[in-house]
Amino acid sequence: MSKDLLTVSLDVYLGADPVLCEIVPNSSCGDVDSEDLEKQPKRSRKASVKSEDISRSSASSRARHDPVSVLVKGGVAVDPSLEEPLRSNAHVLSELDTVWHVMLNQTNISMNSNKFYLIQLLKSDTEDKYWVFIRWGRVGYRGQTSLTSYENKLEEAKKFFCDKFLAKTCNEWSNRSSFEAHPGKYAIVATKFEVPTKKEEVCKPEPEVLQVSRLDWRVQSLIGLITNLQKMEEDVLQLEYDASKFPLGNLTREQIEEGYRCLKDIENAINTKKFDAVFRDSVNRYYTCIPHDFGFRAPPLIKTQEDFKKELLLLETLKDIEVSYKVLRSARESKDNRAHVDRFYDKMHCQLHPLERDNDEFKVSMVSMYLSLGHGLTHMFSMEIVNVYSVYKEDEYRRFKGSIGNSMLLWHGSRVSNFYNILSHGLRIAPPEVPLTGYMFGKGVYFADVATKSGNYCHPSNGKCALLMLSEVALGESQVLYDANYTADKLEQGKNSTIGMGRKDGVRVPLGPLEDCGGDGGRYSLLYNEYIVYDVTQIRSRYVVEFNFRL
Missing domain, CATH: 3.90.228.10 (Phosphoenolpyruvate Carboxykinase; domain 3)
Incomplete structure (x- = not known):
């Protein structure tokens, strides 16, 4: 490992693939998890991909990419940074009330640290084979990845997943519903899942045969404009929200409400001009709850009315999108053959x-x-x-x-x-x-x-x-x-x-x-x-x- 850690410069829309083109040294940011840079313990290597149990740093352009299709299997999409063919032939393991996926986030403005940590336990679509995929780095960048094969040893894979979660958060995975934040550790970014109840639900859905829309073409165009997920992402990206690490479809009301609670604490500090350790903790909690992409800039302290109003606008936009996305998903999944645009229109x-x-x-x-x-x-x-x-x-x-x-x-x-x-x-x-x-x-x-x-x-x-x-x-x-x-x-x-x-x-x-x-x-x-x-x-x-x- 070189002295200057290499970090990926990548901003993707939901499911965008990385394009390698630019390496950016990251020697000035506190976003390194040293334990994850070490060689992983040796394990069985009899798997269908060559990139197993590796830890690497890649690089790519910070330019935005057009969205590509992501197949959600097992309640959540396999991380788009996972290499093929495994990405298309595995799914995140889901067991009744548990989806083996977690996105963690940690911001420390004093150390210019703004980092994420993703863990997914993957299962083959066709056989009893398991992997644990981890990705970590600075928010807004692809970061480094590691993939460990466990062959058919599910319990070993679960133990590794749980041990990583405990090491990063000081919380037991089994007790995550009563999660407690600890200084210097990661916090969970709440994620919305749809856990399948039947084994076959992880398979690709059959294509729909839809009717032609009954709506005037101008109304169709308007509905297409206001239901465009890419457009929604462009709006929040302008406000520096990191939609690549936390797609809009995973937003939860609880996450947004926690963001508002943090902003209320920040508002009190601005009004009293008391920018102490309590204030900095509120800012850290806010950025941990609502991931932002600042590149390698230090996260701003939100000390001015202008900064505060910008974050308030972001939460208002996210709140509207969260409600809209819920309605749009319900309309898209309704069991009829109306055109999608007609379903979206009728739901309004x-x-x-x-x-x-x-x-x-x-x-x-x-x-x-x-x-x-x-x-x-x-x-x-x-x-x-x-x-x-x-x-x-x-x-x-x-x-x-x-x-x-x-x-x-x-x-x-x-x-x-x-x-x-x-x-x-x-x-x-x-x-x-x-x-x-x-x-x-x-x-x-x-x-x-x-x-x-x-x-x-x-x-x-x-x-x-x-x-x-x-x-x-x-x-x-x-x-x-x-x-x-x-x-x-x-x-x-x-x-x-x-x-x-x-x-x-x-x-x-x-x-x-x-x-x-x-x-x-x-x-x-x-x-x-x-x-x-x-x-x-x-x-x-x-x-x-x-x-x-x-x-």
Whole structure:
């Protein structure tokens, strides 16, 4: 082993294969598990692959790769770094309540350590042969691998698996349900499994014969956009979440809730400016729970409001994706022969109808004019409409509190990856576990009367397709605020909403250009208006606007 340990530079989508091209020395990071660099004990070598019981370091490009198909057998995919032919001819062992797979993570910001440790017990698809596969290294890189053959000695393989787990975590594998974290040791990253109950379920499924979709081609295209797993991964990769080590389909609600708990502790430290050992432990726990890919950069300390809001946005996006993925998986696995896109559409319980420029000229013109007139002078991009869809959700129409009056048609922007959940469940208010920081006027649903203000929350990129929601919002009597108030959701008696008043007055429908509200600039902390409601029954979805950014 050379003095400078070689670490793989690889970011893959779910199931992407490594492409060898670049070796990166890793001499400055605390991500080495020395015991795993030593030669493994000798064992029987009568197996069908040549790469057994080896420990090696490979290298590859950090460029993103197109996704490839991964066959999930035994409740979880065999790690894509395992070499062929074994990868296609073995599965992770599953026994009733136990899947012999674990992903561990450990972050120590003081030592610039941000590492993972994967263990899988594999069984041949065709005979009683077993292997233990291990991969470890810095998060965001392929790392090093070891593969040990146990022939038909299952109990020996299990013992090796359990011993490794104990050494890395100070916890017994048999007691993992009551896992306790220990300083300087790895923690489990919660993984969602579907454990097969029948032996034959590890086999490849029969191909489906599906009907042709009944949906308009534009609706099909929209559903394809908002259910695209690769697109979801691109969104979270921009926020430095490591989807290659922890695929989005394995996300659990418990994992995200633990991330929120860590952020609450970090929020307290930021507010009190107490950046002590307790704060550093909270940051370490957060990165251990929510794996991030920082390359060889030291994980940031999350000491600023900007850093904190970025992590809050990541968890909000992951939360929407977790809900969406659960629904999409259920739809895909339903026992009928409808086209997948039709199943996804039906699961939303939301009717979408593309507006025709000939037959719906007034509505299309109104939306187009509202968007073009609502362009903030400080926003350096334009938005080019592709399609407009009317939206009808029966439960929203039934419960809508339009009687409180003062209804406005307002914009709401979000990442494309959030929209399947938005259309399925409507716009929702952040739950209690979410920290208050980042919500300028308390926890509510935020809207704007300037399209480009909401467009910013779609995260502009030239030529990128994005979505805006136009909702009918019953504001009723509004309290008007000029500065941030994190407890604004505790409304004054008789008030139904909050308006964060900006210097640039937006447009209503009927339409008008943006107007400056006057010379008293010091009174305003916002440039554009914000409208916030704290009761989802004051919201009724009306249109989805599909557009392209032009920078």
